Amino acid sequence: MSSGNPGDKPIDRVGVAVLGCGVVGSQVVRLLHEQASDLAARVGAPLELKGVAVRRLDAPRDVDVPTDLLTTDAMGLVARDDVDLVIEVIGGIEPARPLILAALENGASVVTANKALLAEDGPTLYEAAEKAGRDLYFEAAVAGAIPILRPLRESLSGDRVTRVMGIVNGTTNYILDKMDTYGSGFEEALAEAQELGYAEADPTADVEGFDAAAKAAILASLAFHTRVTASDVHREGITEVTAGDVASATEMGSVVKLLAIAELNEASSGESAVSARVHPAMIPRSHPLASVREAYNAVFVESEAAGQLMFYGPGAGGSPTASAVLGDVVTAARHRLQGTTGAGESSYADRAVLPMGETLTRYHVAIDVDDRAGVLAAVATAFAEHDVSIQTVRQEGRGEDAQLVVVSHEATDAQLSATVEHLRTMEIVRDVTSVMRVEGTE
Amino acid sequence: MSSGNPGDKPIDRVGVAVLGCGVVGSQVVRLLHEQASDLAARVGAPLELKGVAVRRLDAPRDVDVPTDLLTTDAMGLVARDDVDLVIEVIGGIEPARPLILAALENGASVVTANKALLAEDGPTLYEAAEKAGRDLYFEAAVAGAIPILRPLRESLSGDRVTRVMGIVNGTTNYILDKMDTYGSGFEEALAEAQELGYAEADPTADVEGFDAAAKAAILASLAFHTRVTASDVHREGITEVTAGDVASATEMGSVVKLLAIAELNEASSGESAVSARVHPAMIPRSHPLASVREAYNAVFVESEAAGQLMFYGPGAGGSPTASAVLGDVVTAARHRLQGTTGAGESSYADRAVLPMGETLTRYHVAIDVDDRAGVLAAVATAFAEHDVSIQTVRQEGRGEDAQLVVVSHEATDAQLSATVEHLRTMEIVRDVTSVMRVEGTE
Known part of the structure; x- marks a missing residue:
């Protein structure tokens, strides 16, 4: 010191x-x-x-x-x-x-x-x-x-933070909010955001998640007393999010948000490790982050003693x-x-940063399948082969084919993405129409 | 220092x-x-x-x-x-x-x-x-x-806070939330809160607003760099809030919350002054504080540069x-x-604390009146006589009598309460059935 x-x-x-x-x-x-x-x-x-x-x-x-x-x-x-x-x-x-x-x-x-x-x-x-x-x-x-770094560095310094989940990019939140409200597609919502000055002419840094990833690295470093750089952060933007994904979220009482997530996980060694990632995810509409509209930002913090906190306000300007x-x-x-200074870097915990494949998450998968007997059993078997447990399945007949919407329990991202790859190769599967992570429920 | x-x-x-x-x-x-x-x-x-x-x-x-x-x-x-x-x-x-x-x-x-x-x-x-x-x-x-004092003392120390509005008592928020959700009366909701351990056997400190008033004094002191004690805080609890008030709020797209409010106002001298008060108020359901459910707390802060911030989390336990x-x-x-210390008391601004009568607010007033011509004109005249401007009036016939629901523009609390007293004396007014302040809209 x-x-x-x-x-x-x-x-x-x-x-x-x-x-x-x-x-x-x-x-x-x-x-x-x-x-x-x-x-x-x-x-x-x-x-x-x-x-x-x-x-x-x-x-x-x-x-x-x-x-x-x-x-x-x-x-x-x-x-x-x-x-x-x-x-x-x-x-x-x-x-x-x-x-x-x-x-x-x-x-x-x-x-x-x-x-x-x-x-x-x-x-x-x-x-x-x-x-x-x-x-x-x-x-x-x-x-x-939004005062978030000082609370993490100081107010919560007597507690153990377990997860930080933030909407930290106003541009992408504005776009996703418009897609949710008006059912518009990504390109249309982006054009509106650009017209209103919420998105830049070259929106790459925002829509591809680079801006959010930098913030995720900073949040992860402070929350977990570990050096985390932008290159440690798994990053997916919102350019692939479709009107169909957003509608699918609505059907399950959820909304799609671009989340910056920093979590305390367990590595395969059994030691605590940090995961840091930015990707779109479905969260329940009852979650405090779901009500963050327009270009506002909010950071949701979970800690052992304090429980659930949220910090909300304008994220830019x-x-x-x-x-x-x-x-x-x-x-x-x-x-x-x-003649003094405040707290400097705190990296004493020096935890490993987990690769995305080892990070635990949940998937929402929508699949177009042939409408015939045995389809659900075959899909369930594919999940089971990858040790992924299914939480809910919704089945909807639509003429000659049917749609299955599966939400998994928690599994590693590697297991989940392998399951999706497997589904794509199955003869009865006509198309995997939506794959999105699910957060804010467990 | x-x-x-x-x-x-x-x-x-x-x-x-x-x-x-x-x-x-x-x-x-x-x-x-x-x-x-x-x-x-x-x-x-x-x-x-x-x-x-x-x-x-x-x-x-x-x-x-x-x-x-x-x-x-x-x-x-x-x-x-x-x-x-x-x-x-x-x-x-x-x-x-x-x-x-x-x-x-x-x-x-x-x-x-x-x-x-x-x-x-x-x-x-x-x-x-x-x-x-x-x-x-x-x-x-x-x-x-919820980290709120450190953000006020430090994070916002380069800004000018203009208003702090908080749900800072979990017991009363739990009771009002139940009244809102189930349409129950105060006594019934209190009994449920007591049964579940959210309210004490003697609930006075919570339901009469004493606990919230102490917190309002602390928030006002820190936000406005002025000494404010609990005795400076105007205090009204929730024991008079009826199922009818809550229903009336719902009809206008609002919800009733017990708010601790600390504001920067202008005194009649033209100098800036502080007002600090605790009372139930109707706020629009779109306001961030409206979604604070159960026994959770949240503090909404407005400042000149930062704009609107909210801090949310468990308020007790x-x-x-x-x-x-x-x-x-x-x-x-x-x-x-x-061998150092942090910032101590900051009371340099030393502002006056306004009496409630001089504080600006808005009223929602529901009145049962005779259903005959000229009633609305008479009521409007009563408001005008006290220099209170009306924002909206809703009139509903109900058999022999009618109900008028008036929401005022901003006026001093003294003008507003004088208007209500005046209404009570009018021959065409059968009863003033609900009087409640309106916050979070201007």
């Missing part, structure tokens, strides 16, 4: 640099100005904005920044002697990483919203912060304004994200004045 | 005393034992249980406490040299207050779940903690396991409350090792 840097001179004001003045940065600058007196009262000393690093001095922006504070020399800004705290809201890996490392080395605490960098290379940043005796905070990196950034700024500034 | 006590000697283990071994205390003792190695890793040093103060040594309890740790001498326990952290889970004002004050004076940090004491005399405790250079934490005092206590224990123990 670090307690600041013994060589520090006491300060009576906190010099702040902001890197990036886009959607989030401009709101951070606005709030630093508008709420200056409240912030000073809460920190115990004034926050003084020393500079704002931008790519182009003459770019249009949402906030008036005094011209003499703007600079294109970000590296020069973080190296200044009078900068005690650096707020990084550029995003992406480069040049954010060298700037954050330089800021820490120069003795500044860092507040960042950079999920991609934290999920790729968090330990390097933590180590630099630890070495410098400075804070590294990043509440805004997951679920925007300049002003909400700036709220989370400034909460961290107040804490880091207080620590800087006190 | 305090940074521990300069005279402190460094410690390499943290001595812990637990005061009270009832529903919560026994779970705290259990978790201290079961999760000892995790707690030590997170704190950075082992937590050593030095003693558990109980009223009777031979009382039956839910956890095995080694006999040599039990004592009936609570004051002797908190005075011990090797106790660095005191967990108070006795509850009530006496003897909790002198014990906490003695613990702080003796140089121990304090974690408590004592809402009643904090709401009555929080500033005295804060001052003692400040003077001693020690922490005073109390996450468990409001909404059990031994094990969930112990989770919140232990989260605070980890933080306070870390600070003790670092």
Whole structure:
């Protein structure tokens, strides 16, 4: 545990640099100005904005920044002697990483919203912060304004978290919500989301689950005191989700959501292990996450003592994200004045990260079959051959063929996907029309 | 801001005393034992249980406490040299207050779940903690396991909170939920709650809103950086809520909840002021708080930058409350090792607390009237005379008489209650059958 840097001179004001003045940065600058007196009262000393690093001095922006504070020399800004705290809201890996490392080395605490960098290379940043005796905070990196990282790191630090299940990407939740409400297909719902500004022109990072996977890695690391990077996270997006899948979910009283899941599982060795994954899943409409509509985010946490908790709010947007950034700024500034730091990286548990194949889950499978005697028995036998136990089967005749909808009990993902492959090869099976994981029930 | 006590000697283990071994205390003792190695890793040093103060040594309890740790001498326990952290889970004002004050004076940090004491005399405790250079934490005092105080104190410290609206009493939520689901009356639902252990034999503290009022005071203090005590909180319980009120709410797409509300209002002077109140209110079924069922709690927070947030989970129970206590224990123990403290009382804003009469709210009023021409005009005139603007009126003929259901726009509570008194005196009004505030819509 670090307690600041013994060589520090006491300060009576906190010099702040902001890197990036886009959607989030401009709101951070606005709030630093508008709420200056409240912030000073809460920190115990004034926050003084020393500079704002931008790519182009003459770019249009949402906030008036005094011209003499703007600079294109970000590296020069973080190296200044009078900068005690650096707020990084550029995003992406480069040049954010060298700037954050330089800021820490120069003795500044860092507040960042950079999920991609934290999920790729968090330990390097933590180590630099630890070495410098400075804070590294990043509440805004997951679920925007929703306080979720601080509760996980601090409020639940006396408990044992067993599962974190979040809707952490607003774009995909908006699309799935429209598909659920209007019965539209993915492409149609995506086009609407793009028109309304909920999805970008290139929606890959959102709809393919990359954004959610970075957040899943961060949540898994904090919840389970283990290093988990984005590459450890099994990732499936929502581009394959069909109107039929959504209708099938509705028929069983469920709704399709893109979930980021971090769980404590048991490895085949018997030791506890972490699983981290992002995929669409059906959850019951009675589950608290089911009622998260539009582009809202929510994170559902299960722990041994506390039971079930949920944190809900706006997951993105300049002003909400700036709220989370400034909460961290107040804490880091207080620590800087006190000559102390908050908790750093906690990776003591050092658990293994399970491959997806060993992760326990449940499948919903819809199958078009020939409508003749013995079909159900044959399908049930296929499940049994892979040691997958069936929870429910619904059978519906539809003219010459019939549809079987099977929901399994829990089994490893490898067993379940092998079962589906097996079904596809069976002569009586005309088509496997929907395969989706089922969560939130056991 | 305090940074521990300069005279402190460094410690390499943290001595812990637990005061009270009832529903919560026994779970705290259990978790201290079961999760000892995790707690030590997170704190950075082992937590050593030095003693558990109980009223009777031979009382039956839910956890095995080694006999040599039990004592009936609570004051002797908190005075011990090797106790660095005191967990108070006795509850009530006496003897909790002198014990906490003695613990702080003796140089121990304090974690408590004592809402009643904090709401009555929080500033005295804060001052003692400040003077001693020690922490005073109390996450468990409001909404059990739900991390809400730390997010308010820290995560949102860079934002401006404008309203906190919570379902913070599980007993009354259970009763109202049953009334909503089954159409039962208050007495019937209360009896069921008592049978199932959700309500006590003497349910006064819950159903009359005393418990929620203490929590409202704590929430208002933290959200608005102003001292608010339980006596500042306007309090109405749910004993007057009828099956008719609940049915009337359903007809307008709403549900009745007991809400603890802390708001930033404008005083007649034009300055910002705080209002704090507990009363039943109708909220739309689409509001996130409406879906909080059974004995669950949730706190809905609105702030300028973050927008709308909600925190949901179990509001009571031994094990969930112990989770919140232990989260605070980890933080306070870390600070003790670092020779620092977290943020203390924040009352710099020092806002006035508005009397209920000046608080802005909206009323739902159902009136039985004579079914003849001019009735609606007469009722509308009565509202207008008190400067209360009407949002909607629904009129239903029912044989010889008719029912008018009026929902007002926002006005002061004094104007609204004067309007209702006026209605009661009107000749055409047979009865005012339901009066309830409306929240969550503006």
